[in-house]
Amino acid sequence: MDVNEIQKFLLIIENKLQENWNKFSSNISIHLITAYHMGWVGEDLTPLANIRRGKRLRPLFCVLVNQTLGGFLDDALEIGSAIEFLHNFSLVHDDIQDRDEKRHGRWTVWKIWGEAQAINVGDLLFNMVFQVLTNLKSPVLLSKSLKELTETIRELIEGQYLDISFEKRKDISLKEYLMMIDKKTAKLFSTSFYLGAFSATYKEDLSKIFQEIGRDFGLFFQIADDAIGIWGDPEKTGKNAFVDLWRKKKTYPILYLYSESSEKEKLRIEEIWGREIVTEKDIEYLLDHLERKRVKEATFNLAEKYFDEGYKKLLSFQDLYNISLLRKLFEDYYNLIFSLQRS
Template identity: 30%
Template sequence: MTMVFNGDHCGSAVSGIIAECQQTIRPALRVAVDSLPVSVRRVVGYHFGWEDAQGRSAPTAEGGKMVRPALTLLSARAVGGQASDVVLAAVAVQLVHEFTLLHDDIMDDDRLRRHRPAAWVVFGVPAALLAGDALWALALHLMSESKRHPTDGRDIGILISALHRLTAGQAADIDLSQRNRVSASEWQEMAADKTGALMGAACALGALSSGGSSAQIRYLQQVGEHLGVAFQCVDDLLGIWADPNVTGKPVGNDVVRRKRTLPVVAALLSGTTAGEELERLYRLNRTLTPHEAVRATELIEDAGGRSWVRQQAKDHTQQAIQCLHKTGLLPEVVTALSELANTLTGRPR
């Protein structure tokens, strides 16, 4: 299937871009998941939203938006390629992303995912961990089987590098959450690895698999990495201020657990009275009470944490868009990618 993006399409409906990407990728994603052992497939099917806890079809729950595969397909189009060039790469990217979600929910003690109990709550921690492990292994297997456009192993190298970086980023996230002092630069480095690496890989794989030049691959990877940092900024905002009915995830856990997400880091470094009071709360050697969590949320905003992070998200989005204009990409797809970038980092706060 060839994805077509004309000017009207790009300017009017990012949701149309996502929907078309989903239509292209989902069948191949289901085929890949069906190759897993039955016991693992049951957990994965539930996690993706395809089945309920008893293994019955749940056709109205189709999982996430598959933003990263959309970046892969759009990057392929940006260098003159087609969706058929990059389906397996896009599926692999989504499998790696879902692996991180399965493990993140356990590490963050998040009991909800996409408006339902998280997989580890339903099937237990061991089963959810194994399901996550199976997904990244399957992703590498798919990449090793992709022979349509030989890339001298660079595609697998890109994905392995992303896996290495996102693991390092997750480890840094755990470390930073347990420390009393965290700098903004440390947070940015963590976000670049934890979230930016896979988004960058998604873009790079699209360009590489479609015959993009070295410069195009490099700049598109930078697009994804900047977008990933912006995405993580917004995710940190959503973790404190979002409506759980919109996100399908618990809101406020980060504050209750005194996790140093970017709005908190910014507030603690603000030198304000509100920041000083927040630091006293965050030095308590326990989870916060509901009243304390409400007060902490107020202090984060009063200290400027919320507004500063919003600006960071805007800045990284603009840097992503600037990278799109640095080398010869198809103009109509540059417009689509710019629209997608602005939409992703302007999610409800």
């Protein structure tokens, strides 16, 4: 990958996010709390020397698709900003609902300022999505962006509803789980790719193909993340060992394990799900059971399947466009995911 090119776009994206935040913020301190969540200020709400931001992967894909297809960069930056603010709205509310206390190594908004104010912070980020879109000069692109992003919002909420509902259920099928992550995770990626393409070409058929590529990447991204939540190396991920097992998260590997278990084994898994506190013995049982059922192999195979589908569609454009940055971002992210495994 041309790291300098990617870093250049990430810097441009970060500057555009801060520019839009400045444009649509007031002197009410809640705006500084949104800046805390975005990684720009510390707990004392003063600027950080080293920004603690997320990966900005969604706006990055939006911008790279737009530039690959010869689009106008400013349009992609505005749309990418809106997408990133939408993503962060969902994270703030998700942290409240999941009771997550840390994100990117820092206390979450609700943990510092309380749930009520965290809801307000999430709502403010949500509002910023639409304020940013008013920067678009093309009525056609504004209309298309509103249509796609409002549909994405609906699916994000549906996905979060399903995810929370799964916490109290034992009979979750793999098909249901894949539908949930399609809505909660993959949809935002597919929208990033779609609007990146449409903002460059205004061609629906071409944009739909890139939408499919984004969906494939999003499914790969989530299933691989599920795998890393169990088999990731703590020294590389910065997370506790077997974090998803300790938290009793019903991710793809655990649901696959449950689907492959006998009735007696299912009862044992259900007992663990029902405990207030998971024990070392429970973790040992799950790890042994996961190994015997070859769940790690099945999970990474499915992640690879989605990656390969998206990657092949992307390569179909290599004779028409210079897809080198997109291709290398795909490849490097694939390599990163597999490098995070416990040896």
